[in-house]
Amino acid sequence: xxxxxxxxxxxxxxxxxxxxxxxxxxxxxxxxxxxxxxxxxxxxxxxxxxxxxxxxxxxxxxxxxxxxxxxxxxxxxxxxxxxxxxxxxxxxxxxxxxxxxxxxxxxxxxxxxxxxxxxxxxxxxxxxxxxxxxxxxxxxxxxxxxxxxxxxxxxxxxxxxxxxxxxxxxxxxxxxxxxxxxxxxxxxxxxxxxxxxxxxxxxxxxxxxxxxxxxxxxxxxxxxxxxxxxxxxxxxxxxxxxxxxxxxxxxxxxxxxxxxxxxxxxxxxxxxxxxxxxxxxxxxxxxxxxxxxxxxxxxxxxxxxxxxxxxxxxxxxxxxxxxxxxxxxxxxxxxxxxxxxxxxxxxxxxxxxxxxxxxxxxxxxxxxxxxxxxxxxxxxxxxxxxxxxxxxxxxxxxxxxxxxxxxxxxxxxxxxxxxxxxxxxxxxxxxxxxxxxxxxxxxxxxxxxxxxxxxxxxxxxxxxxxxxxxxxxxxxxxxxxxx
Amino acid sequence: xxxxxxxxxxxxxxxxxxxxxxxxxxxxxxxxxxxxxxxxxxxxxxxxxxxxxxxxxxxxxxxxxxxxxxxxxxxxxxxxxxxxxxxxxxxxxxxx
Numbered sequence: 001x002x003x004x005x006x007x008x009x010x011x012x013x014x015x016x017x018x019x020x021x022x023x024x025x026x027x028x029x030x031x032x033x034x035x036x037x038x039x040x041x042x043x044x045x046x047x048x049x050x051x052x053x054x055x056x057x058x059x060x061x062x063x064x065x066x067x068x069x070x071x072x073x074x075x076x077x078x079x080x081x082x083x084x085x086x087x088x089x090x091x092x093x094x095x096x097x098x099x100x101x102x103x104x105x106x107x108x109x110x111x112x113x114x115x116x117x118x119x120x121x122x123x124x125x126x127x128x129x130x131x132x133x134x135x136x137x138x139x140x141x142x143x144x145x146x147x148x149x150x151x152x153x154x155x156x157x158x159x160x161x162x163x164x165x166x167x168x169x170x171x172x173x174x175x176x177x178x179x180x181x182x183x184x185x186x187x188x189x190x191x192x193x194x195x196x197x198x199x200x201x202x203x204x205x206x207x208x209x210x211x212x213x214x215x216x217x218x219x220x221x222x223x224x225x226x227x228x229x230x231x232x233x234x235x236x237x238x239x240x241x242x243x244x245x246x247x248x249x250x251x252x253x254x255x256x257x258x259x260x261x262x263x264x265x266x267x268x269x270x271x272x273x274x275x276x277x278x279x280x281x282x283x284x285x286x287x288x289x290x291x292x293x294x295x296x297x298x299x300x301x302x303x304x305x306x307x308x309x310x311x312x313x314x315x316x317x318x319x320x321x322x323x324x325x326x327x328x329x330x331x332x333x334x335x336x337x338x339x340x341x342x343x344x345x346x347x348x349x350x351x352x353x354x355x356x357x358x359x360x361x362x363x364x365x366x367x368x369x370x371x372x373x374x375x376x377x378x379x380x381x382x383x384x385x386x387x388x389x390x391x392x393x394x395x396x397x398x399x400x401x402x403x404x405x406x407x408x409x410x411x412x413x414x415x416x417x418x419x420x421x422x423x424x425x426x427x428x429x430x431x432x433x434x435x436x437x438x439x440x441x442x443x444x445x446x447x448x449x450x451x452x453x454x455x456x457x458x459x460x461x462x463x464x465x466x467x468x469x470x471x472x473x474x475x476x477x478x479x480x481x482x483x
Numbered sequence: 484x485x486x487x488x489x490x491x492x493x494x495x496x497x498x499x500x501x502x503x504x505x506x507x508x509x510x511x512x513x514x515x516x517x518x519x520x521x522x523x524x525x526x527x528x529x530x531x532x533x534x535x536x537x538x539x540x541x542x543x544x545x546x547x548x549x550x551x552x553x554x555x556x557x558x559x560x561x562x563x564x565x566x567x568x569x570x571x572x573x574x575x576x577x578x579x
Contacts, residue, residue, distance in 0.1 A: 019549050026552030035570045037555040044560055056549035077537050084500055086574040099537065134576060142571035145560075270498060280542040 003240075004204040007232045008212075009167055009197060010121075010159035013174060014152050015184045016128065016192040017060045022149035023127050024051030024094065024279075029151075031190070035144035043127075043149035045090030051278055053078075057151040058282060060183040061101050061125050062292055064153055067177045067299070068120050070105030072289060075281035078125075081271045086143055087129040095154075097273045100124035101282070107177070109169040118170050119158040128152050159198065159209065164225040171195060171221065176300045180325045185364070188219050197228060200245070201235045210235070211245040215259055217252050227252040231259060303328055311341035320349050324363040327352075330370055337374025340381065347373055351391060355398050368401045376404040386465055389413045415464040419471070422455075422463060426471050429454045440476060448472070487512045487519075 022029055025042035041049035065072060077099040080092040105120035130148040134141045155174065161167050175186040175193060186193040200212035215231060218224045235245050250259040298306075300322040307318040322328050327348065334344040356366055376397065380390045385408055393413065396402045408414055416422060429451055430437055440447045455468050492508055495515075503511060557570055566573035 021547075021549050021551050026547065026550065028551045028553070034557070036557045036560060036572070037570075038553075039560050040553045040556055041560075044563075046563070052545060052547045054549050055546035058546070075537055075543060082498075086572075086577055132574075132577065133571070139576050140566075140568070140573045141576050142568055143574055144571055272498070275538065277539060280540060280545045281538050283543045 005201045005232075005236050005239075006204045007162055007228070008159045008200050008202065008209060009161040009163075009228065010212075011155075011157045011161070011167065011170065012196040012198065012214075013155045013157075013171070014128075014194040014196075015064070015155065015174070015178055015186060017057055017151040017153060018182070018184050019054055019056045019060065019151055021054055021056075023054050023057050023125070023151035024149055027149065033146055035142075036146060038146045039148070044145050045088075051094065051276075053279060053282070054151065057125055058101070058284075059292070060151075060181075061123070061153050062284065062289065063181050063296065064155075064178065064183055065102030065105065065123050066289070066293060066296065067181060068102070068105040068107055068123065068155070070102035070120060070123060072102055072284055073099045074284040075099065076101040076284070077281050078276045078279040079273045080276045081126075081273055083271060085129075086141065087132050087148075089130070089145065089148065093127060093129065094276055094279070095126035095273075096124035097268075098275070099281075101284075107170065107173050109166060109173050111163075111165045111169045116160075116166070118160045118166075121156045121158050123153055123155045126152050126154060159200075159212075164228040167195075167197065167224060167228060168221050171224070180297050180299050182297075182325070188221070191219070194219075195224060197224065197231075199228065199231050199235070201232060201239065210239075211247050213245065213247065214249045215252050216249060216262070217254075220254070223252060223254040226254070226257055227259060230257065234259075297325070300325075300328075307341075307345075311335070311345070313341065313345050317345050317349055320353065321345060326366065327363045330366065330368075330373075333370035334373045334377070337371050338377040338381075340377055343377045343381070344373070347377065347394065351394050352398065355395065366398075368397050372397045372401060372404055379404060379408065383417075383464060384408070384415060385413055386415050386461070386463070389415075389461060412460070413462055416459055416462055417464055417467060419467070422459075422467055422471050423475075425455050425458050425463075426468065426475055429458065429472075430475060437476065448476075451476075487515050 019029060021027060022038075022043055025040050027038045027040050027043055030038065042051050062072065076096060078094050079097045081095045081097070082092045084091055100122045102123040103121070105123070106117045107120065108115055108117050110116075128147050128150040130143050130145040132141050132143055157170070161170060171193075178184040178186045178193075184192055188194070195218055197215045197218060198212050199215065200210040202208065202210045213231065213235070215227050218227055231250070238245055246261075249262045251262045252259045303322045304315075304318040307313045307321065308315065313321070320327075321331050330352075331344055331348045334348070335341045338344060352366065355361075356363065373394070376390060376393055379385050380387065385393070389408070393402075393404050393407060396407060397404060433451060433454065436447045436450055440451070451472055452465065452468055455472065456463055456465060459468075492512055496502060496508075561567045561570070561572070564572045
């Protein structure tokens with residue numbers, strides 16, 4: 001009989017902090033600069049250069065740590081992690097080992113099989129390394145140190161995850177927390193959030209952990225899912241054949257859907273960590289923590305609960321609205337301007353998301369004034385414009401942020417409510433479409449819609465469709481009585 | 484105190500990227516052992532009443548504000564590079 005296995009997964013997640021400058025020097029962190037234009041003696045590891053800690057990095061790390069329900073170490077301290085590789089010109093990375101800023105927290109995740117807490121072992125601050133480009137046609141590699149010294153936090157979980165779905169839920173939760181805190185944009189594709197997966201398997205019912213491997217280069221949720229399933233199967237196969245799993249670092253190739261061994265995993269002792277004498281200990285006073293706690297944002301989960309309770313929105317709607325802090329903010333402000341949360345939610349979920357998707361835009365790239373959408377909602381509510389025109393106006397708001405009442409006036413989109421004018425238009429249509437009128441009177445209800453459409457067209461779309469319907473019905477039915 | 488054996492020597496050599504001749508290795512083993520032995524002496528100190536410290540200096544909380552201070556110093560920085568190409572540092576090919 002085949003044995004049953006259990007997969008044990010722990011994650012190391014690196015998050016790039018959205019500070020303006022690097023962690024230990026005044027170089028810009030702006031993405032996409034020409035190579036080495038954001039470098040100085042500190043971030044290129046020149047002898048004698050003195051690193052000085054960016055206070056914002058500590059603040060961001062603390063806010064993240066508090067959101068992950070962590071304990072804070074005070075004092076916390078920086079250590080040198082020694083290794084030789086050209087992406088790291090100092091020959092050591094400044095990191096934290098002995099006294100990391102945060103430890104022992106948790107995040108709650110939700111998957112199809114319910115809620116679960118994933119424990120956080122520790123979270124520390126460190127510097128990022130430079131970027132190596134391997135030249136295919138020569139025997140050299142080129143190094144760009146713009147990324148060297150960009151602040152990172154590394155969040156190390158306990159081995160509490162059992163499936164790829166749990167891993168994805170955990171990462172989505174971390175991303176949402178970091179985005180709501182505005183400490184990072186957490187883009188996997190661009191590397192501002194990176195996840196290394198530690199995975200081992202063991203026979204179900206046993207307690208000892210098996211030998212684990214670490215997988216790198218996972219830059220989408222899909223890649224993570226595929227890599228986890230692939231590695232689980234690879235390890236089970238080895239065990240079934242009576243072979244041993246080797247502790248090593250493996251690199252995932254998403255195109256080939258296959259991972260290969262990079263190097264046998266170094267032990268912590270191989271990095272010869274020791275306290276960095278250049279950097280002073282950081283004492284974190286209770287007042288600072290208290291201030292940060294008070295100023296934590298309302299997170300996605302809290303917003304969802306409030307939207308459902310306060311605005312009576314559906315579970316599905318609030319899930320979409322809180323997917324990004326930016327979207328939630330647009331919704332809240334629109335609601336403030338128009339006082340109609342349901343309508344505001346409909347415009348956000350319907351038209352806003354549709355247009356964003358059509359254009360392949362990120363939520364953060366949506367820039368229209370909530371006041372303009374709020375105004376439009378009020379105009380629609382008053383019946384001054386029909387839905388079809390409202391959608392046209394909204395597109396203008398979405399793309400060009402126009403002022404709706406002015407635009408509607410200028411483009412003659414105000415719904416005609418003059419009964420006399422409407423009646424006149426209906427009369428004309430009835431006269432011109434005698435065949436359709438006859439069919440309607442013979443009981444063909446479909447032609448009614450056709451006649452409404454024709455009337456709307458002669459009014460250039462600027463009529464109140466409800467009124468047109470009413471007048472048309474009156475006239476058609478009255479004449480039917482006479483005949 | 485355990486002496487430095489060949490295996491330890493080999494591992495240190497790999498980590499420090501120093502490749503020594505047999506003669507140098509023997510000499511180094513002896514010197515390393517002397518250093519360890521010397522450090523070992525610290526264990527003889529009575530630290531029962533000493534407060535644990537985290538750093539050699541008493542200072543703490545030395546911070547910078549998050550303000551960009553450095554402009555483009557690419558050229559000056561690359562002046563120190565033994566080899567360069569297209570505004571980048573040229574190094575022997577590395578994979579991994």
